[in-house]
Amino acid sequence: MAEIVVPELAESITEGTIAKWLKQPGEQVNKGEFIVELETDKVNVEVISEEAGVVSELLVAEGDTVEVGQVIARVGEGGAASAPAAAPAPKAEEAPVAQAEPVAEESSSMDRAIASPAARKLAREKGIDLNAISPVDPMGRIRVQDVEAHAAAPKVPAAPAAPAKAAAPAPAQDDGRVTREKMTRRRQTIAKRLLEVKQSTAMLTTFNEIDMTNVMELRKRKKDDFFEKNDVRLGFMSFFTKAVVAALKKYPYVNSEIDGDEIILKNYYDIGIAVSTDGGLVVPNVVDADRKNFAEIEAAIGELAVKARDNKLTIADMTGGSFTITNGGVFGSLMSTPILNGTQVGILGMHTIQRRPIAVGDNIEIRPMMYVALSYDHRVIDGKDSVGFLKMVKELIENPEDLLLGS
Missing domain, CATH: 4.10.320.10 (E3-binding domain)
Known part of the structure; x- marks a missing residue:
């Protein structure tokens, strides 16, 4: 009899949720074949069976929380199970809870x-x-x-238990006016982390607007040749990634983080690209973006987006980001204040392109304009650097030939 155990995933991940059983009791499983999909805070992981045989027992149900090292299923020998155990029903209030292996x-x-x-x-x-x-x-x-x-958080005393006779009445029968939906583990983590960032940083946002005329015309002229040579489409994200890297090199404190009373300046440029998925927003990283050309950046972003939507991102894809770009414009957002990503001290928000009347010299012209926002941690970054950083991004996008020549 072989046991299926929740494997070591990453140093920061100690538990997960059973997202889907890929094998049921009585089904044959081969050595190395996937048996369960596990959802963690950051990625989905498919767990394999180390032995060939027949699934004899599932010890936890879909939706249950399990810990690293916990036995979650058993695989027996033979070509058929004599009396396969049924998968456990969804947990009821009185149902026993699967216990983790003792530490x-x-x-x-x-x-x-x-x-x-x-x-x-x-x-x-x-x-x-x-x-x-x-x-x-x-x-x-x-x-x-x-x-x-x-340590500074107020300690909330435990409320005394109410006497049995004062117990709250059972909830009324659901009349169909509302639907309760349990948050996924990833959504719970997103909610917790965003709240913690808001509470533990001195976040401030500065805005600017970019005339997208030149970059749109350049993209229009070059996109066919670019695709023919590189087999990847030329989008706006590579221009913004290049502009961000150049601005980070000039304003290095925007590419840092705080650790206690120290500032850690990062000498690498792993740019997080926010990707919306059905399970929530994830931020995989384009590693060493400063060493990649336009085609390599576009290919990396495309690959990460596909992996994110297919739940195929790895821990490595999510580790090491130094700055983040998020594009709410793909959903039509005109302006927003993005929230910092984890311990990073800066995030750039892109928005939808809208044709607006703009003063060009002494004339009024209709130009494609985009609002951009830089949210930053004011504990590290002062107004001079934040405004200068965003102004440099604006100037580079409005003069995209400078980006091409410098790449």
Whole structure:
């Protein structure tokens, strides 16, 4: 009898949700064949069977939360199961909850959390369990400011249990006027992280507008040749990615993060590109965007978008971002204030292109205009750098030949 165990996924991921069983009791499974799809905070992972045989038992149901190392199914020998166990029904209030495998040593609970040495030391001094802290970092790494925020948070006393006779009445029968839908693990994580960013940063947004005339004309002239040579379409995202990298090099504090009382300046340019999926917004990274040409950037963005919508993103795709670009314009947004992504201190928001009357010299002309927004952490970035950064992005997009010559 072989056991199917939740595998180690990444240092910051300790649990997941059973998204879908790909095999049912009584079905044959081959060694290395996928048996279950697991949804984590960041990516979906398909778990394989290490042995060939017949699925004899599923220990948890779809929608259940499971921990790394937990046994979730068993595979028996033979070509058929004598009496296969049915998949467990959706959990009821009185149904037993599947238990995780016991931890070998209680003292290891602090080690399971991923934290910087300074954060780990501060947590020990304050007597705080690292596993009780909700980090801002999207990859789950706990930093000094997370420990300090947890220590400063008001402690809510537990409410006394109400006597049995004062128990609340059972909820009224659903009359069809509302529908309750459990949030997915990813949606819960998105909600928690966005709230934490708003509460733990001094976020501010500055705006500008870009005349898209020149970049649209250049794209129109070059798009056919570009596709013929590179087998990928020339879009606006490569221009904005190139412009952002150039601006980050001139304003390096926009490409940094805070760790306690230190600023970490990043000497790499992994640009996160926000992608909307049915499960929520994800931000995979174009790694080393400064070393890629236009075609390589467009190909990377296209590949990441497909992987995101097919739930095929890996932990590596989501790790290491230094700055993020989000394009609400694809949905028709005219203006918005994007929220910072994890520990990053800057995010650029693109918006829909709208033809508007603009003063050009002494004349009024109708031009295709785009509002852009830079949200930034004011603890690191002052107004001079934020305005200068956004102004440089504007100038480069309005003079796209400079980007082509510099790439």
